[in-house]
Each structure stands twice: as structure tokens, then as C-alpha cells.
Amino acid sequence: MPTIQQNIPMLYYIIRSYSAKKNAFLLGKFYVKFTVNHIALILGLSNRGREFQFERIPLSNRKHKELARELADLTAEDSSPTLESRRINCLIRYVLAVLFFPLKGLKVPTCLLDFNGLEDFAAVNWPKAIHTFLHSHFASMNEIAIREEMTNLGYLEGCSVIIVVSKST
Structure with missing residues (x-):
């Protein structure tokens, strides 16, 4: 994006x-x-x-571009059995940081990096x-x-x- x-x-x-x-x-x-x-x-x-509860602080040392790069890297061919879950987790973090809660400076709050799996994501309003x-x-x-x-x-x-x-x- x-x-x-x-x-x-x-x-x-x-x-x-x-x-x-x-x-x-x-x-x-x-x-x-x-x-x-x-x-x-x-x-x-x-x-x-x-x-x-969205918490701005602490900010992680990651930015939007790093999340996008991580997601792109996971689209490469990989035979790892955990690849799909890693892709989903990465996509969730990307959507949260870039679409739902973008901050000035494009930094990613640590609270957005804690979501793992669709169940965790789907449980939140x-x-x-x-x-x-x-x-x-x-x-x-x-x-x-x-x-x-x-x-x-x-x-x-x-x-x-x-x-x-x-x-x-």
C-alpha cells in the first residue's frame, strides 16, 4: 500500500x-x-x-515498510508447515498498523504486534x-x-x- x-x-x-x-x-x-x-x-x-484499548506507547522499532517487506518475503515459495500461519499473522499486523491505526512517522505500536492467528483477531470488536x-x-x-x-x-x-x-x- x-x-x-x-x-x-x-x-x-x-x-x-x-x-x-x-x-x-x-x-x-x-x-x-x-x-x-x-x-x-x-x-x-x-x-x-x-x-x-489501543496504546500508542510503547512504539516498536518497526515501521510500515518493514511489515510490508516481511509480508512480501513470506509470499516466496517455502515448504515450511508454519508458513500459512506466519503469513496470516504478518497480514494481521500489517492491516492493523497500516489501515486501522496508522500513526504519524509510520511507526508500529507494540500492542499491534501481539496478535497471533485469526481467532485472536476475530475476538476483538x-x-x-x-x-x-x-x-x-x-x-x-x-x-x-x-x-x-x-x-x-x-x-x-x-x-x-x-x-x-x-x-x-
């Missing part, structure tokens, strides 16, 4: 239209809610399972985790957007593709 450049003016507009109190975006005269069910529907994930992370990040960025100039807004962390999809539906 290539790194996607964020459109700062669009990001500024979206963040400024967000109300943390209402957990909704102001579109014209109406507020449009941003819910866990929206995320579940957009990503095709079930809205059930154990809660996952990912829509809730993504929603909680984005809600807290929207709220803090909204405060910055109100106080600061557009150029000081920073990088929107988290699954920002959800905003684009949810605002266009």
Missing part, C-alpha cells in the same frame, strides 16, 4: 466540522452522526467482541476500537483546528478512509 498524502484543506474542513460533544459532523445545517455501526458496515466487520481511537483524535484535532492555522493541524492518525466513505454516503 502506498503512503497516501493527506489533503490538508479538506482535512481542515472535515475536522472543523466535527463536534466531539455530539460525535457528529456538521454538514450544512444538520449533524451527521459518526457511529461504531457505520465503521462496522463500511469495513464489513462485526460490531461485537472484546474491547481493545475492531469497529469499536477504531471508533474510540478516531473519536479521541478528532476531538483533539478539532481543538487545534479552532485555535491554530490550517498549516499547524498535523497528521490525522487512524483509519481516516472511514471519514471519506461515511461523509459521502
Whole structure:
């Protein structure tokens, strides 16, 4: 997956239209809610399972590119009986770090590297985790957007593709 450049003016507009109190975006005269069910529907994930508390710290010494390289290396022919489980674990870590919880600097939090196997991944309520992370990040960025100039807004962390999809539906 290539790194996607964020459109700062669009990001500024979206963040400024967000109300943390209402957990909704102001579109014209109406507020449009941003819910866990929206995320579940957009990503095709079930809205059930154990809660996952995303922890930024400690950051591992790994970056997105290293996860991608590890995944590519595992696609090579290999006769190891554990190859398939290693591929799945690597893909899970990659999706978590790159799609669900991307951070500025493309660093990978250690908490995302702890998932092993599909059962472990399937046990978590990912829509809730993504929603909680984005809600807290929207709220803090909204405060910055109100106080600061557009150029000081920073990088929107988290699954920002959800905003684009949810605002266009």
C-alpha cells in the first residue's frame, strides 16, 4: 500500500466540522452522526467482541515498510508447515498498523504486534476500537483546528478512509 498524502484543506474542513460533544459532523445545517455501526458496515466487520484499548506507547522499532517487506518475503515459495500461519499473522499486523491505526512517522505500536492467528483477531470488536481511537483524535484535532492555522493541524492518525466513505454516503 502506498503512503497516501493527506489533503490538508479538506482535512481542515472535515475536522472543523466535527463536534466531539455530539460525535457528529456538521454538514450544512444538520449533524451527521459518526457511529461504531457505520465503521462496522463500511469495513464489513462485526460490531461485537472484546474491547481493545489501543496504546500508542510503547512504539516498536518497526515501521510500515518493514511489515510490508516481511509480508512480501513470506509470499516466496517455502515448504515450511508454519508458513500459512506466519503469513496470516504478518497480514494481521500489517492491516492493523497500516489501515486501522496508522500513526504519524509510520511507526508500529507494540500492542499491534501481539496478535497471533485469526481467532485472536476475530475476538476483538475492531469497529469499536477504531471508533474510540478516531473519536479521541478528532476531538483533539478539532481543538487545534479552532485555535491554530490550517498549516499547524498535523497528521490525522487512524483509519481516516472511514471519514471519506461515511461523509459521502
